[in-house]
Amino acid sequence: MNIRTDSIQCDNEPGFQTLEFERNGFISFPKFLDSREVSELYENVERFKEQIVPSMPREHVFYEDINDCTSLKQLQQMYAYDDYFHQLMFGSKFEVLASNLLGGDVRGVNLQYFNKPAGIGQPTPPHQDGYYFMLEPNEAVTMWLALDDVDEENGCVRYVTGSHKNGLQPHGATGTLGFSKGLLEYSADNRKNEIACRARPGDLLVHHALTIHRADGNQSRNRSRQSLGLIYYSVAAVESREKAIQQQALMEKLKSAGKI
Numbered sequence: 001m002n003i004r005t006d007s008i009q010c011d012n013e014p015g016f017q018t019l020e021f022e023r024n025g026f027i028s029f030p031k032f033l034d035s036r037e038v039s040e041l042y043e044n045v046e047r048f049k050e051q052i053v054p055s056m057p058r059e060h061v062f063y064e065d066i067n068d069c070t071s072l073k074q075l076q077q078m079y080a081y082d083d084y085f086h087q088l089m090f091g092s093k094f095e096v097l098a099s100n101l102l103g104g105d106v107r108g109v110n111l112q113y114f115n116k117p118a119g120i121g122q123p124t125p126p127h128q129d130g131y132y133f134m135l136e137p138n139e140a141v142t143m144w145l146a147l148d149d150v151d152e153e154n155g156c157v158r159y160v161t162g163s164h165k166n167g168l169q170p171h172g173a174t175g176t177l178g179f180s181k182g183l184l185e186y187s188a189d190n191r192k193n194e195i196a197c198r199a200r201p202g203d204l205l206v207h208h209a210l211t212i213h214r215a216d217g218n219q220s221r222n223r224s225r226q227s228l229g230l231i232y233y234s235v236a237a238v239e240s241r242e243k244a245i246q247q248q249a250l251m252e253k254l255k256s257a258g259k260i
């Protein structure tokens, strides 16, 4: 297994970033946000959790344990509920970076909060975001911004280098809330080419829609593992109509099972 302790040495020139992103299917940007920006973001995440989450629809708020409001696991579409997060997503340096990496105009489609609460945060099954996105062509990036110190113990993200070059792989149901689909087979080759990405608050990881990735559960007793995910599609990418239908069916299923 490979461990990326620091971050990839990347030249800040957009051309070098694009080359590395195209070669590996992911790239990291240490200190993408400076300490002042991180503090401001952290305060806004806390404000959002306290003031906005209680009135959000169930489809956009997931808990590890639905009866325990301290076990918040995922939030969806944060930009739709709050100006601060709208500005983070649109017309921001995240959007500019997405556009540089995809080589053209992009549209922001989701701003998510991910948490693996201490001790109970579940693993993220191996998957490709493109399987969920249902795009043609599959041109999109996901940005993953660390809010906590993240390492092997609390479940850092692990990418399979170069896996974006092999197209979409078969997925099946996982039973994991928030990650309903996962790879049917996680091969020995995938495991061999896996890179564990440690990160500090403000560090940014970006991966292609076809890059296979996963994360372990949070084994720490006292450290959460929080992050934000920002998703941008290339404007050339068209979403299948089937996606909204499947999404609706999944939400109904989760509601009737009492999971959301």
Ligand SMILES: O=C(O)CCC(=O)C(=O)O
Pocket: 114, 124, 129, 142, 143, 144, 157, 213, 214, 215, 227, 229
């Ligand atoms: O936070 C995680 O564990 C995984 C997030 C993820 O799969 C993604 O951002 O695409």
